[in-house]
Amino acid sequence: MATPALEYSAASHPGLVRDNNEDCFLSQPESGLWLVADGMGGHEAGEVASAIVRDTLSHRLHDNPDIPIDQAVQAAHRAILESASQGIGVSGMGSTLVALKANNNKYQVAWVGDSRAYLWTPGQETGHLEQISTDHSYVQLLVEKGIIRPEEADNHPEKNIITQCLGMQELPQVKVDVIEGQWQKNQWILLCSDGLTDEVSDKTIAQILSTAGTPNAAVDQLLHAALTSGGRDNITLQIIESPLHSKPWLDHLWPWVPYLTGRRHLDAWIFGSALAALLGLLYYVLAP
Numbered sequence: 279m280a281t282p283a284l285e286y287s288a289a290s291h292p293g294l295v296r297d298n299n300e301d302c303f304l305s306q307p308e309s310g311l312w313l314v315a316d317g318m319g320g321h322e323a324g325e326v327a328s329a330i331v332r333d334t335l336s337h338r339l340h341d342n343p344d345i346p347i348d349q350a351v352q353a354a355h356r357a358i359l360e361s362a363s364q365g366i367g368v369s370g371m372g373s374t375l376v377a378l379k380a381n382n383n384k385y386q387v388a389w390v391g392d393s394r395a396y397l398w399t400p401g402q403e404t405g406h407l408e409q410i411s412t413d414h415s416y417v418q419l420l421v422e423k424g425i426i427r428p429e430e431a432d433n434h435p436e437k438n439i440i441t442q443c444l445g446m447q448e449l450p451q452v453k454v455d456v457i458e459g460q461w462q463k464n465q466w467i468l469l470c471s472d473g474l475t476d477e478v479s480d481k482t483i484a485q486i487l488s489t490a491g492t493p494n495a496a497v498d499q500l501l502h503a504a505l506t507s508g509g510r511d512n513i514t515l516q517i518i519e520s521p522l523h524s525k526p527w528l529d530h531l532w533p534w535v536p537y538l539t540g541r542r543h544l545d546a547w548i549f550g551s552a553l554a555a556l557l558g559l560l561y562y563v564l565a566p
Contacts, residue, residue: 284380285523286312287493288516289501293473294509300324301471301514304332309340310380314514316393316471318443319371326367327445330357331375339379347379347388348454351444355390355452358445372445376411376469378518385467388456390414391443394475396468397459398487407484410457410467414441432479438472461520466493468500473513477504493517 284307292299300317302325315331317324334354338345354375362369374391387395392413399406412418416439420426431437442452466487474483482503490496496517504513536549 284310284521285493285519286516287497288312288514289497290514291501291505291509291512293512294505296512298325299512299514300328301473301512302328302332303469303514303516304336305516306336306340309336309343311335311339311377312380312469312516312518313375313377314393314469314471314516315444316374316391316473316512316514317371318373319368323368323371324373326361327358327371327373330354330361330367331373331444335375335377347377347386348456351375351377351388351390351454352451355444355446355449359447362445362447370445370447372443374440374443374471378467378469380461380518380521383461383521384458385461386456386458387411387467388454390452390454391440392438393469393471396470396480396483398466398468398484399462400464400488404481404484404488407480407487409480410459412455414443414453414455415439416441438476461522463520463522463524465520465522466496467518468515469518470500470515471512473509473511474500474504474515476511477507477509477513487517493519 286305288303288305290299290301290303298321302315304313313332313335315328317328319327331354334357335350338350338353361367362371374393376389376393376395379386387410389395389411392415394409395411397408397410417431417434417437421428421431442449444452478500486499486503487496490499497515500515501513
């Protein structure tokens with residue numbers, strides 16, 4: 279039985295360059311399912327492909343939550359191919375996918391393409407951020423073969439060339455990578471398209487997650503960071519919180535603290551000082 283109590287937040291934005299959004303996402307807590315899909319193929323094609331992925335997984339896992347997630351992903355691949363052959367969208371359209379399936383205290387993450395999943399565990403300073411998906415990309419193959427170093431991948435000129443996607447006509451089946459894990463206390467999982475990771479470094483992502491306080495605040499701040507860094511692609515992300523979470527009462531006040539410097543305690547000090555000064559001024563004006 280899925281765990282419907284997980285807290286989450288999601289956002290999608292076309293970015294600052296493109297006039298359409300080929301990304302989409304699904305938040306379906308009643309099925310324990312969250313996903314991000316990044317469509318490709320141009321206007322009225324990429325958005326069709328990503329919507330087919332979203333709708334196929336939504337229906338398959340809602341109607342039969344016990345089917346393996348990789349089977350649902352393969353069904354989405356076939357659905358894109360069949361739709362293109364019937365004149366829905368265009369031939370050659372496709373989509374990446376990263377999906378989270380949660381069941382009680384366990385979860386699965388499945389992906390095809392270069393949309394990513396990160397696991398963030400709170401701790402000292404910025405906590406621990408781990409990319410738990412592995413890109414299906416040309417640059418990742420170069421890293422695995424030792425041709426380039428991992429730190430060279432982010433700035434490689436061919437970093438956006440993917441080796442497979444849902445709807446790729448040359449593939450009767452795609453290779454669906456799946457990992458399983460068990461939630462630990464206060465962890466978050468971030469699902470995102472490359473519109474976020476192309477603009478915001480892992481280091482900055484970890485800093486934002488560590489100071490945001492809530493998934494909603496973290497999503498807002500990550501989207502803002504991607505847009506201010508250029509927003510050259512569609513940006514879609516969502517954050518899902520572990521069902522094992524407990525927060526001190528003070529943490530409930532963090533959402534009220536405005537995002538000023540990106541440093542949580544400094545922002546709280548600035549906000550608190552301004553609030554105290556305002557209250558002092560009001561008392562001075564209104565006191566008899």
